Amino acid sequence: MEFAELREAIEQIELVDSHAHNIVPLDSSFPFINSLSEATGHALAFAPHSLSFKRNLRDIAQLYGTESSLDAVEQFRRSFGLQAIGSKCFKAAGISAILIDDGLKLDKKRDLQWHKNFVPFVGRILRIERLAEEILDGEMPDRSTWTLDVFTETFLRSLRSYPLR
Secondary structure, three states: OOHHHHHHHHHHOOEEEEEEOOOOOOOOOOOHHHHOOOOOHHHHHOHHHOHHHHHHHHHHHHHHOOOOOHHHHHHHHHHHHHHHHHHHHHHHHOEEEEEEEOOOOOOOOOOOHHHHHOOOEEEEEOOHHHHHHHHHHHHOOOHHHOOHHHHHHHHHHHHHHOOOO
């Protein structure tokens, strides 16, 4: 098989994003810059100077047909809206299924069903450490009766009843 044939075959394969997070609306408090870098706090000021940030910004600007600047990309996103840019991005990436870890605390995050606007299959990934936090913070208020067995029983009961979709 020639290199060109291999490249063409790879580009035609639909992908599964096996660890995604919920999309949030453009007016969410989650800043767009955080989708290009995991830096937080003081380190976020240095993120635009990293190679990965520059490449991500260049690639998204090329997809949108804008200049390669954060302002231009953000303006495009505001002008076209979440539905249009979501469709554009999922189509360009060739993603046919996403598994969403919806355990992150994000304001205004879209539910799993909403993501089916872009791909035919959407599944859930359960972040078990988040489930454990919820149990410890909410379901076990009387800390004097805690035992590992009580926690394990509560955790397993919660795990079995957790909605997958």
